[in-house]
Amino acid sequence: MTLKFALLGAGRIGKVHARAISGNPDAELAFVADAVADAAKAISEQYGCRVSTIDEIAADPTVDAVIICTPTNTHADLIEKFAQAGKAIFCEKPVDLDVTRAEACLKVVRETGAKLMLGFQRRYDPHFSAVKKAITDGRIGDVEMIQIVSRDPGAPPMDYIKSSGGIFRDMTIHDFDMARFLLDEEPVTVYATASVLTDKAIKGVDFDSASVTLTTASGKHCTISNSRRATYGYDQRVEVHGSKGTVAVENQRPVTIDVATAEGFTRPALHDFFMTRYVEAYAAEIAALVSVVKGGASPSPSGEDGLRALVLADAAFRSAKQGVVVTL
Amino acid sequence: MTLKFALLGAGRIGKVHARAISGNPDAELAFVADAVADAAKAISEQYGCRVSTIDEIAADPTVDAVIICTPTNTHADLIEKFAQAGKAIFCEKPVDLDVTRAEACLKVVRETGAKLMLGFQRRYDPHFSAVKKAITDGRIGDVEMIQIVSRDPGAPPMDYIKSSGGIFRDMTIHDFDMARFLLDEEPVTVYATASVLTDKAIKGVDFDSASVTLTTASGKHCTISNSRRATYGYDQRVEVHGSKGTVAVENQRPVTIDVATAEGFTRPALHDFFMTRYVEAYAAEIAALVSVVKGGASPSPSGEDGLRALVLADAAFRSAKQGVVVTL
Amino acid sequence: MTLKFALLGAGRIGKVHARAISGNPDAELAFVADAVADAAKAISEQYGCRVSTIDEIAADPTVDAVIICTPTNTHADLIEKFAQAGKAIFCEKPVDLDVTRAEACLKVVRETGAKLMLGFQRRYDPHFSAVKKAITDGRIGDVEMIQIVSRDPGAPPMDYIKSSGGIFRDMTIHDFDMARFLLDEEPVTVYATASVLTDKAIKGVDFDSASVTLTTASGKHCTISNSRRATYGYDQRVEVHGSKGTVAVENQRPVTIDVATAEGFTRPALHDFFMTRYVEAYAAEIAALVSVVKGGASPSPSGEDGLRALVLADAAFRSAKQGVVVTL
């Protein structure tokens, strides 16, 4: 049975999901809605789906699941609306930039029994999920220390930055989710330091460079290193050190040739950003969502996972602003 | 304008092309034909195309191009039929196992002015094509020596081997095309040695291990190393040594983690075979075919390229059988 | 002119320096002194030098330089003694575990004008010094963020740990020196968290796992990750992220083969510890010392460098103990 999906929001990440849905044999992109008519039309033409509205989609009994890719400040309202409409929901992170609002929204989700999955796609990347599997398979023993390096090729536009909630809620939040995913234990302290190093225009608005350390009750550590600018491409690494060994994800590049000359050995730069780096992750994410909707699996990451990552982001922001260690 | 494709042959490689066509925004898989009804039906259901027959497809004016994935002994007849029907043609290698028959077929192609592209997909792999680009960009100077290593994970079934034309026409032929593609000069001598090392059952029927050396008039060399069995996956490498440097393709693996323990650092095995290793190549191949059909580009590899690779395969076979150097 | 060296302390690290001196064409190991007669004798026989005493060596006008490899609690006294005797001095880190005592000692060094070089050998490792050179050559632009990973294969004996001053003064101190060397700016805040993860017996005596973050006035960050146990060998990495790019040191292994089987691709473990990992660094360190003694070069790292690394270690210890960020 093919599931019918509706896409809410036809922007950059909406397109990514439309492509992933169209490539899944058990999913069909049936509807698309966007405040910008042209954006919705483009998706409609490329994938042969109908342009619709949020209300129509909520009311349509044939719709199995919605993919929420609208602006962040609409997420909580839409989640609640579709939870009440009995649809399965996939929502891009975060539920809301405000923890209280997010909690209220998740209460509705619980009460309606709606299936909600959050968009931390890295959990579904074949390389990152292989790291998780190496851990659960016992190959490195007990997890002790984690290093996450996450660098964007370049900073987003200033408008985006202003409404993003800041680097910790916008960028590091993916690393917080990864940290929780791999630590398998909740962080109890957060230390963060952040500065503006890549673009002075960001000063006063946000940070562009951040280092974060999380610790857990049992004494595990996780350090996260973020920069908004990496000249060599989208840098996405994680390394987990355990009692029996270490497992690391290597960076991915679209072309893997090695050119040796008198100047040395040169391999090409990395992927240019998440749309190409995480193609397989987005596909696997939709496949996981299909499993959730069809019944068996429970959503991962859940709304609760999204909330906890947000709490860490808030703590990191406070730590960086005040120069203190925050205890949760 | 979306081009209408018909798929002839719904076996292993046919499925690969069906998937590539369905992922191309300018192509539509309209028809499928296969002697095995169930095979055609499976493709039909997965991609929403019609089951048809070769004659209907040839007669249908809406069909722009055919993809020939039928058994080798039908290739030349089908190419001629569809050339005469005025369709663009993509045919899996080889045109025919017999050089004379292949030449006759290509004569028909020339006379009809049909567009014929051969299925040496490696030319379209992003890594191999980056090697070609590094050469044409002058990064390694003049090409001098090439090493190609090509090892399959395991030997095909004995039935397949028996009708395959032997390792040189079936497996090495891809390497001969790559050699010609990168040398940019025709080989004039061929030396090959071959033996049965991986499976004694192959003895008397074919070889499973082969080393080939090609030389050109200007003194360039190319060595090819083939084995039908590599325990660690599908091994596909090429290295080109030039006057200013060397360019090499690294092997691809589906998962790139590195696990370090007391036993050392372990990365996972390579792709299991061409269907996963060359996903991007098959997609790019179809995109190239679309460009050919739409008008601008000339087919690469052409029918002539297929013929020349076959001539090298025949020479290699004679060299290996007789223990002599064959001059072309 | 060959310089005459005297070695004070014939233990593990003393042997390393004896070997480095014997391999230097401008240096001669003339004397060795050790409280343990057999240890001194072993060095004497292997390198053909005389067993002597500290007082004799200080009084001998032919001695150009001394290498202090005695227990830490003797360092400051010996540095002062040999500074007053007019010898060039190389001393293993630290000058003293107590900052006040170290400052008093360095005052004597300044007053006597003695040449004092501290034993942070990593600065002389060809790989780490190539990182420094890449930075000063401008290849990565302005330094922004540094990651140092430093893991020992296994914890030292409990007796050693007890008198070592703790992980920050004993192990991380090398990383603090490397951080200062590469940041080229003094840290102004120190955050450290530490725990006992590898061996419960260490609990209450010391930590075995530590994460440290340093920040500078201009907003640069450096994170350090330490563990006393790495099953796969001596893990020594650094990565410097700058405005134009990133430079990283790869780990070294004594044997670099890659074995591919059905289980994957396996490379051997890393070096077993500093004696084999830093052979070239120790040789280059002695060569640098020769240059210092012969006149031109100023000692690097200096006694002042040693002091500053110690101050960072003390701050890290306080941060880890009290769970606060320490401002210097």
Next chain:
Amino acid sequence: MTLKFALLGAGRIGKVHARAISGNPDAELAFVADAVADAAKAISEQYGCRVSTIDEIAADPTVDAVIICTPTNTHADLIEKFAQAGKAIFCEKPVDLDVTRAEACLKVVRETGAKLMLGFQRRYDPHFSAVKKAITDGRIGDVEMIQIVSRDPGAPPMDYIKSSGGIFRDMTIHDFDMARFLLDEEPVTVYATASVLTDKAIKGVDFDSASVTLTTASGKHCTISNSRRATYGYDQRVEVHGSKGTVAVENQRPVTIDVATAEGFTRPALHDFFMTRYVEAYAAEIAALVSVVKGGASPSPSGEDGLRALVLADAAFRSAKQGVVVTL
């Protein structure tokens, strides 16, 4: 007991051995002889050994072993002289450029019972010997196919080339020895093709680019690829494919940093030549010689190994000249 060595020939490779001997605790460089007085004097001063003559060394009962690094045309005579003098002999390859002369020389060695070890140092390189060990440990099963790539950074001076015996006897001979070492079975056919690609001045005198294929009676293959010019340094690789897997030696570089910029990821060039690449091999070679002289071990590679490599070189030369496959 320290063994007394005499060095015959104080040129480039003589210096390499002098250094290796001086670093071996069981060996002492006691004498050096060279037709060029200054060359002998330089070694004498650096290592504190006596300048002597060939006759004196042969007559001196305290000399345990001689290291022959004189011009090739003196090797056979010197081996015979020192065999008759009862010394252990290490001789740089080849015994002689003429097989008949080499055979006569080895006859004398056998009759005198002299211990003779040939200078194919790669067998003692830690990386190549780890490949051999991986094979004998059964990690890759039965050896099937070998690829050797061996490229020099640049061609030697024309004078050297003229008296070298040609690329096969001078350069490929090391690869022939490695092939025999790893195949563990004698080659029965040799095919070689060679050309002048790197420097036209070599034309008519020698080749600078060669591809060789060896086969054994059981059907194993070995291909060798040689070039006299590699802009990126001294390229020394081998890969052995077996029934259970493959083992490969990675290239060595003196500095292993990786610089990532917008242009990609760049690692430095390889070693500049054998003097730096094979430092550890030369040291291990002397250690092996010490074991041979002290009694237990039999020389590896032996004089017979040297002869067999020379026979392969002669066959390759004939194959390349005449364009035929040579059967041994």
